[in-house]
Amino acid sequence: MKTERNELLTLLAELSEIYPDMRLGQLVTNVAQWAKGPVVSAAWDATDQEMIQAAKTNIQRQRGSKS
Amino acid sequence: MGVCLKSEMRRLWFLAVLLCLWPFAAQAHTRAPFSFVPEPPQKPSFSLRLEKAGLRQESPSLLTILCVSPDGRIGIFCGGDPIDHFDSDGRCIDGAANYLYNGGVAGQVLRGVGGYLDSYNNSSAGGGYLTGAAGSLIDELAGISAPSTYVNGLSSFGNNINTVYQSDGYLAAGSYAATSWNVGAVWSGAANINLATGEPVGDAYQRWTDVSSGVASTAGIAAGGLSVYNWATAPTTTTPTVVAPTDDGWVEQQQQQQQTGPAGATPTGPLTVDPGTLRLPPTRSEGADLFKLSQQMQQYGDSTEGMPPIQVTQGLNGEFMINDGVTRATRINTYNQMNSTVNQVPVIVIEQTAQDFGGLPTVARPR
Numbered sequence: 064m065k066t067e068r069n070e071l072l073t074l075l076a077e078l079s080e081i082y083p084d085m086r087l088g089q090l091v092t093n094v095a096q097w098a099k100g101p102v103v104s105a106a107w108d109a110t111d112q113e114m115i116q117a118a119k120t121n122i123q124r125q126r127g128s129k130s
Numbered sequence: 131m132g133v134c135l136k137s138e139m140r141r142l143w144f145l146a147v148l149l150c151l152w153p154f155a156a157q158a159h160t161r162a163p164f165s166f167v168p169e170p171p172q173k174p175s176f177s178l179r180l181e182k183a184g185l186r187q188e189s190p191s192l193l194t195i196l197c198v199s200p201d202g203r204i205g206i207f208c209g210g211d212p213i214d215h216f217d218s219d220g221r222c223i224d225g226a227a228n229y230l231y232n233g234g235v236a237g238q239v240l241r242g243v244g245g246y247l248d249s250y251n252n253s254s255a256g257g258g259y260l261t262g263a264a265g266s267l268i269d270e271l272a273g274i275s276a277p278s279t280y281v282n283g284l285s286s287f288g289n290n291i292n293t294v295y296q297s298d299g300y301l302a303a304g305s306y307a308a309t310s311w312n313v314g315a316v317w318s319g320a321a322n323i324n325l326a327t328g329e330p331v332g333d334a335y336q337r338w339t340d341v342s343s344g345v346a347s348t349a350g351i352a353a354g355g356l357s358v359y360n361w362a363t364a365p366t367t368t369t370p371t372v373v374a375p376t377d378d379g380w381v382e383q384q385q386q387q388q389q390t391g392p393a394g395a396t397p398t399g400p401l402t403v404d405p406g407t408l409r410l411p412p413t414r415s416e417g418a419d420l421f422k423l424s425q426q427m428q429q430y431g432d433s434t435e436g437m438p439p440i441q442v443t444q445g446l447n448g449e450f451m452i453n454d455g456v457t458r459a460t461r462i463n464t465y466n467q468m469n470s471t472v473n474q475v476p477v478i479v480i481e482q483t484a485q486d487f488g489g490l491p492t493v494a495r496p497r
Binding site: 101105125 | 409411412413415438441443445451453454480481482483485487490
């Protein structure tokens with residue numbers, strides 16, 4: 064598996080801890096929409112790198128809000 | 131055409147499901163230990179409401195008390211209905227007291243009031259009946275035997291009227307914060323005083339209706355000036371928002387922090403919003419899943435008690451798009467539409483973006 068994909072999965076696991084009530088598909092869709100905007104095709108179109116960036120940004124925000 | 135037909139079919143199906151589930155939802159609603167059981171829609175009679183408050187009505191006119199507005203106009207205290215309407219800040223009745231006390235009993239109507247007040251204590255029937263929940267007011271009135279005691283008695287009514295109201299004007303906003311007089315902030319429906327400006331904004335002041343020109347004063351009624359305040363017919367004016375005092379900025383700081391969180395962090399809430407205004411995510415633009423919605427309606431009814439905050443992303447112009455909680459928002463919005471209520475839901479902002487959500491459908495208007 065690509066390193067990039069591993070990183071994304073790790074970040075999704077971390078997000079799952081932050082948002083335990085979200086279903087996985089819902090979580091992936093939300094990250095994709097943070098990356099690509101509020102469009103139906105976001106989950107289809109977002110690259111792994113874009114998803115990584117969006118996930119990192121959100122994790123950082125959530126950590127900031129709790130510190 | 132196909133899309134319209136599909137949309138219409140969906141609406142019909144949605145209505146049908148609601149109608150079928152409504153009895154169960156209503157039943158569950160009353161059974162839920164934490165649910166709020168609303169008052170029945172029928173408005174009980176005035177007598178019944180008095181009894182609920184621990185009072186008995188001796189005569190329809192028993193609770194009709196004249197009062198004088200801050201600028202000297204005369205009206206009826208609480209429109210004769212102190213259960214539904216209340217002079218929360220004591221402005222009205224304090225004005226009446228000062229008026230009587232200062233000898234301004236020139237008008238026939240006020241003479242009647244004076245006689246009524248002077249003899250009030252002697253009416254054991256009336257005084258005896260008027261005990262109970264509204265005792266704060268009634269106990270003070272029961273002690274009245276002369277205008278002077280009226281004033282003295284009412285001075286302690288309503289957490290020191292005289293600390294809030296002064297005959298020569300209103301206290302500055304900062305002074306309110308120092309008193310326990312924050313009814314306006316707690317009871318937002320009353321909104322008696324703009325705590326920021328100190329201006330009178332209460333219903334009594336706003337709805338007062340002049341029926342003739344002239345202003346009553348402590349010297350008597352000038353030029354026949356008389357006003358009548360009528361709760362039933364007076365037009366409702368916009369009730370200004372009561373804001374917190376601005377004495378040291380602490381409140382503003384707290385509010386700011388509540389909305390935006392610590393510096394550099396995503397807003398954390400808790401915020402409450404009208405669920406109908408929330409934007410649906412593009413992947414759920416048709417609204418909630420009807421099966422899940424019906425399950426939640428049966429289980430929770432219209433209660434928001436203990437509801438986990440709806441997670442949203444805040445976009446351009448402060449619009450919120452739901453990331454999690456479409457069904458919860460739809461449930462409360464559905465009850466709001468059915469009951470003509472505006473119950474709000476808790477939301478928590480989990481992400482911020484400059485994206486425009488204006489084109490997305492809302493919970494109230496799904497695609």
